[in-house]
Amino acid sequence: MRWAAQLGPLLRLWESLLPSLPNFAQLALPITASSSPLDAFLASEAGFAQQLVTAVSTSLASLSDVVLGSTVLMPQVQV
Numbered sequence: 001m002r003w004a005a006q007l008g009p010l011l012r013l014w015e016s017l018l019p020s021l022p023n024f025a026q027l028a029l030p031i032t033a034s035s036s037p038l039d040a041f042l043a044s045e046a047g048f049a050q051q052l053v054t055a056v057s058t059s060l061a062s063l064s065d066v067v068l069g070s071t072v073l074m075p076q077v078q079v
Helices: 003-022 037-068
Strands: none
Touching: 003 037
16 A cells, blocks of 8 residues: 555546657657668667666556556556
C-alpha cells in the first residue's frame, strides 16, 4: 500500500502524458546519401528518444503491475 500511495501520482502522470508524446522516430526525416550530418544526427537522436520513451513506459507499466498487486516482484519483472 505504501508503494501505491507514493508511486501512484507518478504512474498516473505518465499515463496522462504518454498519449500526447509524439512518435519521435516518425518526426525525423529519412536518411539518404545526400542527408546532411545534422539531419543524420537529428534522426539518430529521434530514434534514441523513442527508445527511451518506450523503455520508461515499459518499466513504469511493470512497476504499476507490482504496485497494484497483479504481479509479484521477480527478476524477470525487475529488468
